[in-house]
Amino acid sequence: MTILESAYDDADPLTNAHLYAACALVCRAWSVPAQKLLFRHVALRSGPACAAFALAVDPATPRGRMLGAAVRTMRATLDPSQPYALGQRAFARAVTLCPNLDTLSLALYGRDSASAAGTGADSGPAERPKVPASCFSERTLALLRSGPRIRALQLNNWSDDAAVLAQLLGVWPSLASLAIAGTPPQLPGSSPAPLPCTLAELSMNFQTQPSLEFVKWLLQNSKASLRTLEFAREPSLDMLEHLAADHGATLQSLALPTYCGHDGVAALRTCRALRELRVENAWVPPALVNALPGKMEHLAFGIDDTTALAPVVSAIKRSAALKAVTVHMWRGGEQNPKVNAVKIACARLGVELRITKDVRDFRAISRAVLDASS
Structure with a gap:
C-alpha cells in the first residue's frame, strides 16, 4: 500500500485512474490497495456514470463498503441540457454512499423557466440551451444531510439559481473551506438565520461580486477562524476594508489581482498576521512592502x-x-x-x-x- 500510495498525484486524477486500474491487475496482493486508491477521487458527469459508481460502492456488499469508504474527493456536474444528465437525487444518493467524503467539487448549469420562455431564434449559436434551474429540492437536501460531513466545498454555479449556495451551506455546517464561482449568491431572505459554518478558507471568483451584506452573513461566524482569503477578481474597496477590519487579526494568507489603489494598501497594512501575500499586478507599493508583517x-x-x-x-x-x-x-x-x-x-x-x-x-x-x- 505504501509503494502504491507514494505514486498518487493529487493534482492529476486522470493519471491516477490509468495507473491504479493497471496496478489492480498486477496481482491479488495489489488489487485491493490499488482499487482503494482508484476510488479516492471520483468524477461523476452523467447518469450512467453515477449508476455504475453506485453499483460499485453498494453498501450491501463488503467490497462495496470498502470502496465507498475509500472515496475522499468527488467532482460532480449537474447539467440538465446534456444527454443522460446526472440528476439531483442520483447525485445526492452517491454522496451518501461515501461515508468518508471530505471534499466536494460541484458544477451546476441551468436557466430558470422565465429565461427559457423568453429566448428563441435570437439566441447566439454559442449560447447554452435554456433548461430548468438546478435549485435543490427538499428531498434532495434531506438526503444530502443524511450523508457525510463535507469539510471543503467548491461550487461553480452557472445556473440562474442564486440561492443554491445558501441551501448547501445549510446542509453542511461542517464546512471549513469554501470556493465559489459563477452566479453571484444572494442572501436567503430579508432576515436570514445565522450561518453555523466557521470557515478557515474562502475563495471567490465572480464577474459581479456578491453584496457586502452577503459576505458579512457568510463570515459572521468566522471572525476567529478565517485564515485564507482569495479573490480572483478585484473586490470593491468597501469589501476589502470590511474584511481587513473584521479578519485582519487572524488572516494568514491573502490573494488579490490588485491592491485596490492606495486606500486598499492602507487596509492591507492592518493585516498584521499575514504569512503569505499574493498580488498579481505589476505595482508593488513601497508603503506596503516597507510595512510587511514580521511573520x-x-x-x-x-x-x-x-x-x-x-x-x-x-x-x-x-x-x-x-x-x-x-x-x-x-x-x-x-x-x-x-x-x-x-x-x-x-x-x-x-x-x-x-x-x-x-x-x-x-x-x-x-x-x-x-x-x-x-
Whole structure:
C-alpha cells in the first residue's frame, strides 16, 4: 500500500485512474490497495456514470463498503441540457454512499423557466440551451444531510439559481473551506438565520461580486477562524476594508489581482498576521512592502519593466521569516533593472525564488508554497 500510495498525484486524477486500474491487475496482493486508491477521487458527469459508481460502492456488499469508504474527493456536474444528465437525487444518493467524503467539487448549469420562455431564434449559436434551474429540492437536501460531513466545498454555479449556495451551506455546517464561482449568491431572505459554518478558507471568483451584506452573513461566524482569503477578481474597496477590519487579526494568507489603489494598501497594512501575500499586478507599493508583517513567509507579486523593486529587495534583506518569493513576469519584466538584485538577495539569504510567465502557474505555485513551508 505504501509503494502504491507514494505514486498518487493529487493534482492529476486522470493519471491516477490509468495507473491504479493497471496496478489492480498486477496481482491479488495489489488489487485491493490499488482499487482503494482508484476510488479516492471520483468524477461523476452523467447518469450512467453515477449508476455504475453506485453499483460499485453498494453498501450491501463488503467490497462495496470498502470502496465507498475509500472515496475522499468527488467532482460532480449537474447539467440538465446534456444527454443522460446526472440528476439531483442520483447525485445526492452517491454522496451518501461515501461515508468518508471530505471534499466536494460541484458544477451546476441551468436557466430558470422565465429565461427559457423568453429566448428563441435570437439566441447566439454559442449560447447554452435554456433548461430548468438546478435549485435543490427538499428531498434532495434531506438526503444530502443524511450523508457525510463535507469539510471543503467548491461550487461553480452557472445556473440562474442564486440561492443554491445558501441551501448547501445549510446542509453542511461542517464546512471549513469554501470556493465559489459563477452566479453571484444572494442572501436567503430579508432576515436570514445565522450561518453555523466557521470557515478557515474562502475563495471567490465572480464577474459581479456578491453584496457586502452577503459576505458579512457568510463570515459572521468566522471572525476567529478565517485564515485564507482569495479573490480572483478585484473586490470593491468597501469589501476589502470590511474584511481587513473584521479578519485582519487572524488572516494568514491573502490573494488579490490588485491592491485596490492606495486606500486598499492602507487596509492591507492592518493585516498584521499575514504569512503569505499574493498580488498579481505589476505595482508593488513601497508603503506596503516597507510595512510587511514580521511573520511573512511568502511574498508573490508581478513585475514589468517599470515596477519599483528596490523596496522589495530591502524587505527581503531585513525579513527573518521569509522563505519564498514568487514572481510573475508581465510583459517587459525581464528588462526591469532590479530583477537581478531580487535574485541576488534571495540567493544570499536562502530564500526560494520562483519565476513564471504564466499567471496560472503563478497562482498554483502560490497556493502550494505556504503549506510546504509550514
